Amino acid sequence: MTETSMPARQTARIPAGRRAIAFLQKYGILIIIAILMAGLSFLSDSFLTPRNLLNILNQSAPLAIIASALTLVIIGGGFDLSAGAIFGVASVSAAWIAVNIDPNLGLVVGPLVGLVLGVVNGLIITGFNVHSFLATLASSMVFRGIAILITGGALIPVRMPEFAWLGRGKIGMVNVAVIVFLVFAFAMMFLLNRTTFGRRVFAVGGNEEAAILSGVRTNLVKIATFGLTGFAAGLAGVIAVSRISMGQPQAGVGMELDAIAAVILGGTSIYGGKGAVWRSIAGVLLLALIGNGFNILNVNPFFKDLTTGLIIVVAVALSAGRKRR
Amino acid sequence: MSEEAVRLAGIEKSFGSAKILNDISLTFMTGEVHALIGENGAGKSSLGKIVGGYYSFDAGTLTVFGKPVGQWTPRAALTSGIAMIHQELQLVPELTVAQNVFLGMEANRAGVLSGGEHERFRALDQRCGFGLDPGRIVADLRIAERQKVEILRAIARDARVIIMDEPTSSLTADEAERLHHVIRWLRDDGRTVIYVTHFLDHVLATADRVTIMRDGRIVRTGGIAGETKESLIEAMLGEPADVAFPPLPPPPPIETKPLLEVIGLSSDTGLSDISIDVRPGEIVGLIGLVGSGRSELARAIFGADPSRGTVRIAGADYANRTPRNSVAHGLAFVPEDRRKQGLDLVQAVRPNMSLPHLGLVSRLGVLRPGEERRRTAEMIRHFNIVPGQIDGEVAYYSGGNQQKVLLSKWVYGAPKVVILDEPSRGVDIGARRRIHDFVVELARGGAAVILISSELEEVISLSHRGYLMREGRIIECVDCRTLGVEDALFRLFNVQRGAEAGPRTEVRS
Numbered sequence: 001m002t003e004t005s006m007p008a009r010q011t012a013r014i015p016a017g018r019r020a021i022a023f024l025q026k027y028g029i030l031i032i033i034a035i036l037m038a039g040l041s042f043l044s045d046s047f048l049t050p051r052n053l054l055n056i057l058n059q060s061a062p063l064a065i066i067a068s069a070l071t072l073v074i075i076g077g078g079f080d081l082s083a084g085a086i087f088g089v090a091s092v093s094a095a096w097i098a099v100n101i102d103p104n105l106g107l108v109v110g111p112l113v114g115l116v117l118g119v120v121n122g123l124i125i126t127g128f129n130v131h132s133f134l135a136t137l138a139s140s141m142v143f144r145g146i147a148i149l150i151t152g153g154a155l156i157p158v159r160m161p162e163f164a165w166l167g168r169g170k171i172g173m174v175n176v177a178v179i180v181f182l183v184f185a186f187a188m189m190f191l192l193n194r195t196t197f198g199r200r201v202f203a204v205g206g207n208e209e210a211a212i213l214s215g216v217r218t219n220l221v222k223i224a225t226f227g228l229t230g231f232a233a234g235l236a237g238v239i240a241v242s243r244i245s246m247g248q249p250q251a252g253v254g255m256e257l258d259a260i261a262a263v264i265l266g267g268t269s270i271y272g273g274k275g276a277v278w279r280s281i282a283g284v285l286l287l288a289l290i291g292n293g294f295n296i297l298n299v300n301p302f303f304k305d306l307t308t309g310l311i312i313v314v315a316v317a318l319s320a321g322r323k324r325r
Numbered sequence: 326m327s328e329e330a331v332r333l334a335g336i337e338k339s340f341g342s343a344k345i346l347n348d349i350s351l352t353f354m355t356g357e358v359h360a361l362i363g364e365n366g367a368g369k370s371s372l373g374k375i376v377g378g379y380y381s382f383d384a385g386t387l388t389v390f391g392k393p394v395g396q397w398t399p400r401a402a403l404t405s406g407i408a409m410i411h412q413e414l415q416l417v418p419e420l421t422v423a424q425n426v427f428l429g430m431e432a433n434r435a436g437v438l439s440g441g442e443h444e445r446f447r448a449l450d451q452r453c454g455f456g457l458d459p460g461r462i463v464a465d466l467r468i469a470e471r472q473k474v475e476i477l478r479a480i481a482r483d484a485r486v487i488i489m490d491e492p493t494s495s496l497t498a499d500e501a502e503r504l505h506h507v508i509r510w511l512r513d514d515g516r517t518v519i520y521v522t523h524f525l526d527h528v529l530a531t532a533d534r535v536t537i538m539r540d541g542r543i544v545r546t547g548g549i550a551g552e553t554k555e556s557l558i559e560a561m562l563g564e565p566a567d568v569a570f571p572p573l574p575p576p577p578p579i580e581t582k583p584l585l586e587v588i589g590l591s592s593d594t595g596l597s598d599i600s601i602d603v604r605p606g607e608i609v610g611l612i613g614l615v616g617s618g619r620s621e622l623a624r625a626i627f628g629a630d631p632s633r634g635t636v637r638i639a640g641a642d643y644a645n646r647t648p649r650n651s652v653a654h655g656l657a658f659v660p661e662d663r664r665k666q667g668l669d670l671v672q673a674v675r676p677n678m679s680l681p682h683l684g685l686v687s688r689l690g691v692l693r694p695g696e697e698r699r700r701t702a703e704m705i706r707h708f709n710i711v712p713g714q715i716d717g718e719v720a721y722y723s724g725g726n727q728q729k730v731l732l733s734k735w736v737y738g739a740p741k742v743v744i745l746d747e748p749s750r751g752v753d754i755g756a757r758r759r760i761h762d763f764v765v766e767l768a769r770g771g772a773a774v775i776l777i778s779s780e781l782e783e784v785i786s787l788s789h790r791g792y793l794m795r796e797g798r799i800i801e802c803v804d805c806r807t808l809g810v811e812d813a814l815f816r817l818f819n820v821q822r823g824a825e826a827g828p829r830t831e832v833r834s
Binding site for chain 1: 627629647648649650651652653658660665666667668669670671672676679680681683684687690691692734
């Protein structure tokens, strides 16, 4: 044998290069957003204006609220397919109460209805030991049915200024909905990163058995994450119904999938135990930017879904590469 | 005449900034059992994984049967005749033995299974003499049998080099001896066995040559003749070391009230009418063979499994037993499987350690990161955990250091009663010694300690008293200071031989 045969594989010896790749994978979502924003501001003068940017935030607020809370469910090793249906129930409950009792009470009750339905999800999952995917798939049908029962299948128009402030109001330049979203997102970040509850969420998703043996009441933790997501879906629902002044039982159809897409796009692991709220918000913004770009540039909207799908595939592939050694 | 099977020249490997293999040059011959030994973190497992194609390497050449390799993956390795048998076996539990053995190489006609698996299997099994039933579901097999399935799988693929990573770490002494027969048979059949292990007795009994590693380098390679346990340990540690156990503190006076009392405990996991007690400052061993109910007893006391009967802590009844209440009552339970039950490998060191005692590092549910970091750093120093990063990724730590993180997790809260299930399984000599010291420290600090170990010498040498267990019952309470290993074995087996006359009662099918 020759001692001087070529090395079988000579990967880069420079740790700096590897670190750069790791950095790219970790913050890839932010880099994609930055590139997209740079590109759009280059292509259109109307993109990089406070008005347009606030508009994007305002339109994304309901989805971003759901995605923020859903991040906790997914980090905890769960999955929630009922967020869209809860959104619908909360919308019509809020509208019904606004019309029949009091508009502000409607805005308060919507998120609480969401909280109750989310807790019901959690109880089904932990009580019957059903996988959350199945449990929420089934419960989403039940919830959607409830939404239709509340309205009797009709729409509930709500023409009251006391009801519209949440969805349409502004404080100075900034929409009320954006402020609600920011407050909620910061609350979720705080909960996840700074509290003992957040630690337990990570532990339940990372290794449930170890968490149980460490004295974590994993069922309570799961119920709480589903309750929070239900609350978030309800909050998002009342923002939307207040904005359009119309309670529709079909509101929020497919929204749960957008929220899941945003969470995954951001880089939170679907296997649980790993992720961050800011990532999901970045995921929502990326989806919104793509939509906004198509509007501004007047491109055939047929390409929108195609582009979105491709970007999700690329982002997920990138984060999968992060796990490989 | 034997020839070269695998040759490594100048192999290097780093994970991030940590260099774990440095200039490794080594040759494995055909028809030899070649042991790779070293402390955890010495790089022996990584070296095995490089040969098996599971890790890439950064520099150097790997030559397999005379051919330098290019793209090196587990699949490429298998095609070249190299198979790796992992610490965590990689079988499909729901499939049968035969289906597992021929997985991916099923007899087929254009993709349609053509059957005949059982006949093929019998031919193969006869050659090896394992006597496995091809139709059994793998999930129902014991670990030792599963290993045989893995070995058959390797042979079915005509593997000429078989790498075994810690194959005996979860086997009983008897099963390990049977595995060694198989290893010798593989060698006599002209194959190469690369045997990565911690068990020096096994190395001395089975290997033809041994390579000793330390800190990612080879200390020496040579024939097994002339090596002794002491000479191997010295080479591994780089300094003369003793294999002895640390001295125990004196047992508490007889009139001391027990800290933990268990009275008439029974459970669906197979415990019947267990009564034991442990006094503060006392180490009590649960001595029994695998399956005697040792771990089940530990889990029942801690509340991990439901049980009937009385448990008292410091004289007070502890009725509503759940892991959470146990933590609140000052109980700690270090489970036997650190990767599945002990640690959350997705998380870093700091959240792993604080998980059972988040109350200590928080105020009104809000974490105090400063306090948490301080406590974590203290534990890392106390156990000399390497690498010593507070937010180190525990998934990439060696077995010994993972175990130290797991122990830290439980002493964090200064527990009164500590149950240790196999605390030194699969760790290297250095960590093992540190863990033994830790057990003694606990007792000296006044804790009541329950120790479980499959290694009789370990549990007897480290305990004041012991309970002999068999089939979910306590047979006898013994004084460990006067109990010999052979004596204990005789008592455990003697009773069992008697019981084997009738049909064995399986608690769970």
